[in-house]
Amino acid sequence: MSSVITIDHVSKSYGTCNAVSDLTLSLHAGEILGFLGANGAGKTTTIKMLLGFFSPDSGQISLFGHNPSDASTRQRVGFMPETAYYYPYLNIRELLSFYGGLCGMSSSLIRQRSEDLIARTGLDHAKKRLLKTYSKGMLQRAGIAQALLHDPDLLILDEPFTGLDPLARIQLRDLILELKTKGKTILFSSHELSEAELMCDRVAIMKNGKLVLAKPVKEVVCDGNTNLERIFLNVLQAP
Ligand SMILES: Nc1ncnc2c1ncn2[C@@H]1O[C@H](COP(=O)(O)OP(=O)(O)OP(=O)(O)O)[C@@H](O)[C@H]1O
Ligand SMILES: [Mg+2]
Numbered sequence: 001m002s003s004v005i006t007i008d009h010v011s012k013s014y015g016t017c018n019a020v021s022d023l024t025l026s027l028h029a030g031e032i033l034g035f036l037g038a039n040g041a042g043k044t045t046t047i048k049m050l051l052g053f054f055s056p057d058s059g060q061i062s063l064f065g066h067n068p069s070d071a072s073t074r075q076r077v078g079f080m081p082e083t084a085y086y087y088p089y090l091n092i093r094e095l096l097s098f099y100g101g102l103c104g105m106s107s108s109l110i111r112q113r114s115e116d117l118i119a120r121t122g123l124d125h126a127k128k129r130l131l132k133t134y135s136k137g138m139l140q141r142a143g144i145a146q147a148l149l150h151d152p153d154l155l156i157l158d159e160p161f162t163g164l165d166p167l168a169r170i171q172l173r174d175l176i177l178e179l180k181t182k183g184k185t186i187l188f189s190s191h192e193l194s195e196a197e198l199m200c201d202r203v204a205i206m207k208n209g210k211l212v213l214a215k216p217v218k219e220v221v222c223d224g225n226t227n228l229e230r231i232f233l234n235v236l237q238a239p
Contacts, residue, residue, distance in 0.1 A: 003065075004029050004154055004185040005050065010059030012045055019045040021209040023059070027187060029153075032180055034196030034217075035189040037206030038236060043189040044082055046206075047158050050187075051079055063154065075103065078152035080143045082159050082189075088132030092123055092142050095131060096149055103150040110149070117145035120175060122168060136163040144172060148179075155179065157188040161195050173199055197221060197228040205235050212238075 005027035012020040020042040027033050035043050049056055052069035066073045086095055093114055100110035118127050121141040126134065131142065140163050147155060155176075161169055169192075176186055176199060190196055196203055197217060205213040212235050213220075220231050 002029050003027070004031075004063065005187065006060070006062045006065075007046070007050075008060045010046075010049065010056040010061060012042075012049060012054075012056050014045075018209050020049070020056075020206075023206075023209075023211050025204055025211060025214060027185055029185050030180060030183050031202060032176065032186045032200045033188075034200035034203040035187055035206070036191075036193070036196060036203055036232065037189075041206035042209040043206055044158055045209075047079075047156055047187075047189065050156055051077065075150065076153045078147040078150065078155045080147040080155075080157045080160055082162075084139060084143045084146075086131050086139065086142065088130060090131055091129060092118055092127050092131065092145065095142060096145060099146050100149055105150055113149055113151070114145070117148055120171070121145045122171060137165055137168060140164055141168060144175070148175075153184060155184060155186045155188075157186070159190060160188050161190055161192045169195065193228045193232055203228065205232060207236055 003026045007023055007025045010020060010023045011018070023046060037043055048054060049061055050063065050068055052067070052074065061068055063073050064076060090098065096114040096117070097110055118124055121144050123138065123141050123145065126138060131139065134142065140160070144160060147157065160172060164172060173195065179186060200217050202214065202216050203220060204211060217228070221227050
């Protein structure tokens with residue numbers, strides 16, 4: 001199986017804070033990984049390195065066998081940030097048109113993909129409104145549409161379920177599972193353990209910058225007496 005993400009002994013500090021310590025993790029094509037851990041565990045820092053926003057202090061990261069900062073690598077990655085700051089005086093179509101242009105997509109393809117994603121993310125009724133009038137969950141939905149616009153092979157979502165209502169959650173879950181059937185690879189960070197349990201092939205749990213568990217979900221919840229929530233608590237409470 002080919003490795004889409006390879007993280008090899010990666011560490012990153014902010015001053016004296018060791019945000020990520022000696023992390024080794026890989027992700028295969030077509031896999032869904034839930035990246036879990038308490039607040040401040042190092043998930044977003046890892047994601048930022050995966051996107052090439054900054055380099056590790058030590059260790060190596062590759063996406064599709066290449067440097068995450070390469071332009072050709074970036075084109076294959078869709079990213080939804082933890083907190084998005086979109087230009088408030090655009091509507092969703094204009095936002096997607098702007099991002100599609102940055103990705104080098106043709107106007108007709110942008111139009112076609114935008115309409116589809118606006119519908120899939122349940123924003124049809126609000127497509128003429130300025131983003132400044134959107135609620136938190138609506139902005140999350142816009143972020144999902146933006147991340148998927150250029151049909152990326154790898155999707156990296158930083159807490160995509162936060163702020164979504166139950167219907168939007170189900171829609172996002174279905175969308176992610178559909179992308180998997182198309183061979184896409186998905187890494188998402190989350191505090192929603194039930195979502196991770198429902199959708200992921202594998203979960204990775206971070207604690208204080210270190211990877212403390214990386215296992216197939218089936219193995220984590222195999223004996224019927226335990227669930228991901230219980231495992232998460234046990235792992236985080238261990239000394
Ligand atoms: N820009 C920064 N400057 C200094 N310290 C930072 C910075 N960004 C993150 N940190 C620290 O690095 C550690 C890891 O933070 P990170 O944002 O990666 O955690 P996280 O797992 O994404 O948490 P959350 O679930 O709250 O989003 C934390 O101790 C945090 O305080
Ligand atoms: Mg985070």
